[in-house]
Amino acid sequence: MALRTPVRGASLVEQTVAILLERINSGVYARAAQLPPEHMLAAEFNVSRATIRSAIGVLAERGMVLRRHGVGTFVSQIPRLANPLNEAEDFSYMIARGGCAPGVRFVQVELAPPEPAVAAALALLPGQRALRSCKVFTADGEPVIFCVNTVPEHVLGEPLAAEALREPQLIEPLFDMLERRCGRRTQHQLAKIRAARARECRFPELALAPDTPLLFIEEVGFTADEAPIWHSYEYFPNSFMTFELVRERVRR
Amino acid sequence: MALRTPVRGASLVEQTVAILLERINSGVYARAAQLPPEHMLAAEFNVSRATIRSAIGVLAERGMVLRRHGVGTFVSQIPRLANPLNEAEDFSYMIARGGCAPGVRFVQVELAPPEPAVAAALALLPGQRALRSCKVFTADGEPVIFCVNTVPEHVLGEPLAAEALREPQLIEPLFDMLERRCGRRTQHQLAKIRAARARECRFPELALAPDTPLLFIEEVGFTADEAPIWHSYEYFPNSFMTFELVRERVRR
DNA sequence: TAGTGGTCTAGACCACCAC
DNA sequence: TGGTGGTCTAGACCACTAC
Numbered sequence: 351m352a353l354r355t356p357v358r359g360a361s362l363v364e365q366t367v368a369i370l371l372e373r374i375n376s377g378v379y380a381r382a383a384q385l386p387p388e389h390m391l392a393a394e395f396n397v398s399r400a401t402i403r404s405a406i407g408v409l410a411e412r413g414m415v416l417r418r419h420g421v422g423t424f425v426s427q428i429p430r431l432a433n434p435l436n437e438a439e440d441f442s443y444m445i446a447r448g449g450c451a452p453g454v455r456f457v458q459v460e461l462a463p464p465e466p467a468v469a470a471a472l473a474l475l476p477g478q479r480a481l482r483s484c485k486v487f488t489a490d491g492e493p494v495i496f497c498v499n500t501v502p503e504h505v506l507g508e509p510l511a512a513e514a515l516r517e518p519q520l521i522e523p524l525f526d527m528l529e530r531r532c533g534r535r536t537q538h539q540l541a542k543i544r545a546a547r548a549r550e551c552r553f554p555e556l557a558l559a560p561d562t563p564l565l566f567i568e569e570v571g572f573t574a575d576e577a578p579i580w581h582s583y584e585y586f587p588n589s590f591m592t593f594e595l596v597r598e599r600v601r602r
Numbered sequence: 603m604a605l606r607t608p609v610r611g612a613s614l615v616e617q618t619v620a621i622l623l624e625r626i627n628s629g630v631y632a633r634a635a636q637l638p639p640e641h642m643l644a645a646e647f648n649v650s651r652a653t654i655r656s657a658i659g660v661l662a663e664r665g666m667v668l669r670r671h672g673v674g675t676f677v678s679q680i681p682r683l684a685n686p687l688n689e690a691e692d693f694s695y696m697i698a699r700g701g702c703a704p705g706v707r708f709v710q711v712e713l714a715p716p717e718p719a720v721a722a723a724l725a726l727l728p729g730q731r732a733l734r735s736c737k738v739f740t741a742d743g744e745p746v747i748f749c750v751n752t753v754p755e756h757v758l759g760e761p762l763a764a765e766a767l768r769e770p771q772l773i774e775p776l777f778d779m780l781e782r783r784c785g786r787r788t789q790h791q792l793a794k795i796r797a798a799r800a801r802e803c804r805f806p807e808l809a810l811a812p813d814t815p816l817l818f819i820e821e822v823g824f825t826a827d828e829a830p831i832w833h834s835y836e837y838f839p840n841s842f843m844t845f846e847l848v849r850e851r852v853r854r
Numbered sequence: 855t856a857g858t859g860g861t862c863t864a865g866a867c868c869a870c871c872a873c
Numbered sequence: 874t875g876g877t878g879g880t881c882t883a884g885a886c887c888a889c890t891a892c
Contacts, residue, residue, distance in 0.1 A: 361879090400880095401880085416827075417859065418859080419858075420890040421858065422859075423858090428792065436849055436850065438850065439852055538849060538850050538851060541846060541848075543687060543844065543845045543846070543847065547799075547813065561813040563796075563797040563799045563816075565795065565796060565817075572680075574668075574670075593794070593795045594792065594793065595847075596792060596793075639876075650863045652863070653862065655878085655879085669878065670871085671870050671878050672871040672872080672877055672878065672879095673871060673878080675878080
């Protein structure tokens with residue numbers, strides 16, 4: 351196999367991460383095997399050791415690789431997480447990655463001032479409107495995610511907000527749309543995680559038994575400037591997807 | 603106010619983080635204010651700019667600080683999270699941090715081969731025993747966390763396992779105990795997050811209405827060598843605590 | 855003792871932003 | 874244009890582990 355080497359253009363660290371990841375996933379570096387020492391990789395990739403160290407640091411953070419001081423760097427034995435909760439992506443992609451055909455059904459769409467809690471989270475002034483859409487995401491036709499999105503009119507722009515009211519599929523997938531059509535990239539989101547029963551959900555016409563347990567995530571998306579650009583209530587029945595997370599031990 | 607400067611001994615980056623954090627929390631750098639440029643901090647602390655950058659990078663990851671390319675670094679406006687789900691600590695400390703008096707009640711303790719799923723997660727051989735303890739954590743006397751811990755006998759050592767069977771409070775708080783008495787530090791844990799109803803819980807004598815919604819976390823703790831050293835089923839009623847998390851947008 | 859990862863430096867150059 | 878953060882380098886020295 352021809353082993354790639356970084357090309358100038360994107361960040362050298364990112365390229366190095368990609369190459370190492372590819373080697374791990376393809377088995378060039380087998381599970382539990384030791385990686386070549388950093389100075390060797392630096393020589394092979396023709397970059398400095400600092401660059402290699404940053405790249406390996408990224409992999410270590412993701413749990414792909416394990417460093418042992420004075421010994422070496424090893425491919426992790428822990429299998430990769432399925433749905434890492436600390437990483438967010440558009441639901442359609444998430445469903446597709448799970449091997450199912452994604453779909454969306456819009457249950458209700460309106461353009462109005464949102465409820466006070468949501469307005470506060472989005473830093474809206476009284477009277478400012480937002481597009482609120484209740485969606486059901488399906489996997490192979492089965493409903494798997496119930497979601498209430500609220501996006502301020504000033505984020506969408508008035509023409510797009512009006513248009514989306516008639517054609518709600520325009521604003522899906524949300525992250526992509528906000529980036530492409532509004533120039534607003536979601537950098538991170540603040541999530542609150544709880545449990546709920548179907549009967550308590552803020553979702554119209556929920557086709558579930560009233561005491562079905564649901565994972566309930568309420569989150570607000572922010573741009574790199576910390577401007578809130580969307581709010582979301584999300585309900586996940588256990589049957590379809592569970593989330594996983596690597597938690598670090600901390601000392602306070 | 604006398605501004606501290608790093609001292610050699612601990613990592614320069616860690617010291618720098620601590621000092622910057624202190625300045626932020628004490629208001630030397632007010633909310634939304636701009637930090638001095640990196641080269642200034644480097645000169646002030648008498649370290650290289652790379653060291654300063656690493657330190658600021660740590661703060662940026664924690665959401666304490668916001669970097670703007672070509673502009674500067676600013677103190678974040680987003681308030682600090684209450685219970686960041688990606689950080690784990692002993693429940694007693696978590697409850698105490700919430701301003702309540704922590705307590706633990708042991709409902710059931712046994713030393714036996716665990717159920718197959720748990721044995722597999724802990725890489726136990728058939729017949730190997732583990733200490734399984736069902737605990738209720740209380741805050742000001744109110745039950746707020748239900749937890750089923752399983753720790754292999756070979757991790758505890760036979761004497762301690764036998765002793766803990768009679769005096770279960772010996773193994774609490776778990777992280778501390780494993781570190782102090784067994785020399786096994788929990789480095790990270792792999793968690794699966796779901797919703798559940800009280801009636802489905804693997805917990806004896808749960809004093810809750812059968813359809814109470816609970817956040818259900820199943821996790822396995824690992825040492826730095828990736829050896830699994832404990833397993834845990836945890837149930838959180840919403841009423842007491844909710845978890846929060848910063849999720850990053852990813853591209854795949 | 856040899857080899858590994860961990861820390862730190864001094865300096866170069868680039869990309870972005872405001873004026 | 875000047876100042877900021879973003880990237881990268883070459884090299885030094887330390888700390889840890891295995892033999």
